[in-house]
Amino acid sequence: MEVAVRSTPALTTVAALALALAGLPAAADPSGPAEPDLRRFYTQKIKWAACKPDVQNLPEDVTKDKDVSCGKVTVPLDYAKPGRGTIGLALMRVKASGDKRGSLLVNFGGPGGAGVAGLAGAKKDFGYVGKGYDVVGFDPRGVGLSAPVSCGGQPEEEPEADADDAGAVLRQLRETAAKCAKESGPVLPYIGTVNVSRDLDVMRRALGDKKLNYLGFSYGTRLGAVYTAQFPKKVGRMVLDGVDTLTENVQEQGLVGAEGRQTALDNFLLWCTKNAGCVFGEDSRMARHAMVKLIDDLDAYPLKSMDGEEFTGQDVVSVLGTALYSRQAWPALSQALGALLADGDPRALLRMGGRPQGARTEVPEDNSDAALMAVNCADDPDRPGAERVEKEIGRLQTEFEEASPVFGRSMLLPVLLCFGRPAGTDYIRDDVRDVDAPKFLLVGTRGDPATPYRWTEETAERLGSSAVVLDNKGDGHTGYFGSKCVKDKVDAFLLYKQLPKNGSSCAAE
Template sequence: MTVPLDYADPAKGTTRVAVARIPATAPGRRPLGSLLLNFGGPGNRGIASLAADPKAFAELGERYDLVAFDPRGVGLSSPVSCGGNQQTGDDVPEDAASQLAALRAVAQRCALHSGPVLPYIGTVNVSRDMDRIRQALGDRKLNYLGFSYGTRLGAVYAAQFPKTTGRMVLDGVDTLSEPLAEQALVSARGQQRALDNFLTWCAHQNGCVYGTNTRTAREKIEELVERLDARPLTGTDGTHFTGQDAVGAIGAALYSKTLWPDLAEALARVERDRDPAALKELGNPPEGETDDGPAKIPEDNGEAALTAVNCADDPDRSNDEATPHAIAQEIHDLEAEFRRTSPVFGPGQLMTVLSCYGRPAGTDFIRRIDRPGAPRMLLVGTRGDPATPYEWTEETARRLGSAVVIDYKGEGHTGYTASACVRGYVHDFLTGGRLPAGTRSCPAGE
């Protein structure tokens, strides 16, 4: 599809958005039109995600055409890039002024490699693209299932287009209002909660490397991170594996409870054999086939789009006018609270406060969403979610004003694929229009 770069000024040019559809598989039953899906991110490729696992949505796909798209700036839709990565380099002096200058240089490099679409990506414009997709599909209203970041996208669509919002389900609900520092702090708290739940589970398994005492197990994880940061392990490929590499791998494995046995085994191999291979693999799962034909998608596209969209969505993320001393003091003042919240995840989350330095301030539209007048929708929150803590489900439900909440008592990120109970509520709503009143619970493991 061809869409305007800037909806406020169409004369600035156009960009292309890639869309894919799987037709409904039970044409003999009454069709329900199209169901648009977004699998999160920001930066996730929607078309590749649906193609990788269409069976997960087979029941919905009986009566809906399943539709996926790569949001502008992502995948097959004018992908953005930072020329390889967003690292500042090891040769930058450690003083605040030099570090901030290096961050500004990274932002400039992203602009250079991304082309004209970069200033116009972000959730507000992507939601407008979604309405163009709805029109192209011939649907009177947009029926939608969004996961993680896709919940932010759905909420913004409902705020902009309440009259064309159809049946909408948001699973793994993102925040709409918290400033960056508070987002990072809540994220660290959610990750630590998920880690504690994993360690409690591990303590009840035979052979858990950290034993049966969850308090000391937590201390040993913290010691592992500190030890690997001081003395990284060397993998069979010659690369170093640091404590922060371990944090990233542990965080990735906490996304699904099905990965907990693998995480327990990987940690045992690190502790007993000083072998980081299994833990490294958890942090970098093998990718599927990526035959994109003539299109060339930069390897750093997902990371570049993640940063660009988050920066475009938040008015508080740019503090270029502050002095280097003031910014260094801000980080110093926050550090103790982040470490108290999570010695493992807090330090890394703290540094996201600077992720948008050198970029323009984002829109305040999302911050101002308040009871958009859209039809009632269904929100799913998971109690042990490490990426989108349950508190955000409650917060967003209050902001939207017309939402029904499914309180899933399980672990992992999002509930649809993990819980038959959650799927039951989702399918009842999307295929039958049945929506309960108030909050409903789904137990863990069902």
């Protein structure tokens, strides 16, 4: 609650200047509507301590590293009414190995990707840029250890899209939305990129930085773009890699994702059948049929472990969706599929999919999927009514299956699961454009299966002259981890402010 005080014009000017210098939001004009007082969030200090492997499920070499520590930042549940409650956001920091010039906040995508676990797994990849920055990963609100959302079940426990009984699907969708609201608690109505962007600014200040230095991958590019619109004067050195769309709705995004993943799978099977020992033989067309049959058979007759846990065709789809992001994973994927087909052994695939093997964790097993749906729905103002869903579910099912016989089903479900939730914000679609920020770098990869290169071009045009595009001619989702050329150019910009020319490129490697 804001406390009214009597002040002279001179004192008011001094106070406003002090707040501006501190990087805090200044108070509103007394003659206008009152702004919430956020100073207690912007003046907090982070208490860094050793990370806890039993809670965060982190590898031992990370938790024993003296340069790695974990902390928490407190943010309001509702920025418009900060008295409603708070959320603790989990952070991990890898201290700079050289002369520190600030912090570099990293978002690994999703939405629903946990940044603490993400940084633990990718710590070595930031060794060079880490000479000049404390590299900081964070779990966004609703994700990981930051008030995780859940729908109360396993990731695969989702309604089936059945065009023959649209009414039953609608009932399932309503039940799922109600279950998600119940299991997620008070954070669910306040999830979404607009609020996460505001959280970023609180983190920036808590880390002691006047400007935000940021590296966002995939969904993290949407988050970075929103930040440039909300806080243009606080943008430092920003890189957006694997550029997300700011305009296409959830349905359009799902179709693009299905098509991109199917293309990547077809390319993988073509590569596999040209190599000796490929479990699918030598005919890529037959291999595509064999992959569909494998998934259908496992959905109908799942494998069961000694403890009763099932491994289904949709589990295969989930692993494929991750493994196809990088060509470097293709040999391991080929071997894992070989073990599954030859011996009925899914363990290698499970390891590739990152499924926890009995590890302790405070994070619900379905958190990543639940957060992805919650954020995408919150960011999308389109929300079809029951009549439209009943009328169009058959057409949608056909459209997604034609886009991908393997990934169509899994990419349609998040679209349907927005039904029954409140309409999302129109801020991203309407207002994130023509930003007046310092120049920042967008990296688009031509063979990206998840974020097509045209999204890079469209987003750059939308954001205006501040956006500089680097064209990566290679394959895989994002460029930083798969292209030495991209990595060198990104690191040079972040460390030395050497920005490549707009439209310059990196050759496929």
